[in-house]
Amino acid sequence: MQHNHERSGSIARSIAGLRRRFTTMMTHGATLSVLSLTGCQAAYFLTADETREVKAEYARIGTNKVAVVVWADRYTLDVDPKARHRIGEAVTYELKRHLPKAQFVPAREVTELQTSGLDWQSMTNQQLAERLGCDLILRIDLLEYTTRAADTRELRKGRVEASINLYEGGEGARIDPIYTADVTATYPPPGKHAIADVTDYDLLRASIEQFAQETAKKFYDHRESRRGPESK
Numbered sequence: 354m355q356h357n358h359e360r361s362g363s364i365a366r367s368i369a370g371l372r373r374r375f376t377t378m379m380t381h382g383a384t385l386s387v388l389s390l391t392g393c394q395a396a397y398f399l400t401a402d403e404t405r406e407v408k409a410e411y412a413r414i415g416t417n418k419v420a421v422v423v424w425a426d427r428y429t430l431d432v433d434p435k436a437r438h439r440i441g442e443a444v445t446y447e448l449k450r451h452l453p454k455a456q457f458v459p460a461r462e463v464t465e466l467q468t469s470g471l472d473w474q475s476m477t478n479q480q481l482a483e484r485l486g487c488d489l490i491l492r493i494d495l496l497e498y499t500t501r502a503a504d505t506r507e508l509r510k511g512r513v514e515a516s517i518n519l520y521e522g523g524e525g526a527r528i529d530p531i532y533t534a535d536v537t538a539t540y541p542p543p544g545k546h547a548i549a550d551v552t553d554y555d556l557l558r559a560s561i562e563q564f565a566q567e568t569a570k571k572f573y574d575h576r577e578s579r580r581g582p583e584s585k
Contacts, residue, residue: 404576411519411572420458421445422467422481424474425495433557436498438464440513443565444493451461451573459484463568482522490520492530492567497537500553509548511540511560517568534571538564 415416421444430436442460449457466473466484473481478490497514514537518530540559541548570577 367470403579404465405579407570407575407577409571409573409575410534412574414452414455414489414572416454416456418458418486419448419489419491420455420463420482420485420487421448421460421491421493422463422485423493423495425498429495429498432498436495437467438555439561440493440495440515442566443561444491444568447565447569448491448572451569451575456487478520479522479524479526479530482520482526488522490522492518492520494518498557502555509551509553511556511558513538513557513560513564515564517571532571536564536568536571538567 365584421441423440425436433439438460441463445457445460448455463485473484476484478492482488482490494516495513496516497512499512500509501512516535517533519532520530521527537561540556540563542563
C-alpha cells in the first residue's frame with residue numbers, strides 16, 4: 354500500500370510539473386506574440402512617421418493636353434544634340450505615370466517640330482500650343498546640363514538644372530505663366546561622393562531621370578522623407 358501511495362504521489366508531482374512547464378511555455382509564447390505584434394506595429398508607425406504628405410504645387414492640369422517643350426543653348430546641344438529630346442521624353446513619361454487623367458503630346462512629335470526647319474523658337478507659347486494641338490505648354494529652359502560637379506569642376510558628377518514654366522494655349526490666353534519653378538537634379542545625389550567609374554552618358558541619364566521625377570512631383574500629391582533633400 355505504501356508503495357502504491359508513493360507511486361501515486363510521484364505521478365501527481367510529475368503531472369504538476371508538466372502543468373507548470375506548459376503554463377510557462379504558453380505565457381512565453383503569448384509574450385512573444387505580443388512583442389512580435391508590437392514590433393510590427395512599431396515598425397509601421399516608424400516607417401509612416403519617416404515620410405510626410407506633400408501637396409502638388411500646381412494641381413490643376415486635370416484632363417488638359419500638355420506638351421513638354423525644352424529649350425537649350427547651342428553649347429548644350431553641342432555637348433548632346435539629343436538633350437532636348439531626352440529631357441522632354443523623361444518628363445513626359447513621369448507626368449503621364451502620375452497624371453492618368455491628363456493627355457500628353459508624345460515627345461517624338463515635339464522633337465519633329467523642333468527639327469523640322471521651322472523657326473519654332475520665335476513662336477509664342479500660344480502658337481506652339483496650336484501647332485502641337487494641346488491646351489498647355491510646359492516650357493523647360495535648361496540652365497545646366499553637365500557631368501562636372503558645380504563646386505569642383507575636375508570631378509565628374511551629373512547635373513541638370515532648369516526653370517520650368519507652364520503656359521496656357523488658345524486665343525486670349527494670358528501671356529505670363531500660370532505656374533513657374535526651378536528644378537535641379539544631380540547624380541550621385543547631394544551628400545554622396547562624386548564618382549569617376551561611370552560614363553558621362555550614365556551620369557546624365559541618371560540625372561535626367563531624377564530631374565524628370567522632381568519636375569513631375571510639382572504637379573501631383575506625393576509622399577517624401579521628413580528629412581528632406583540633403584543640401585547641395
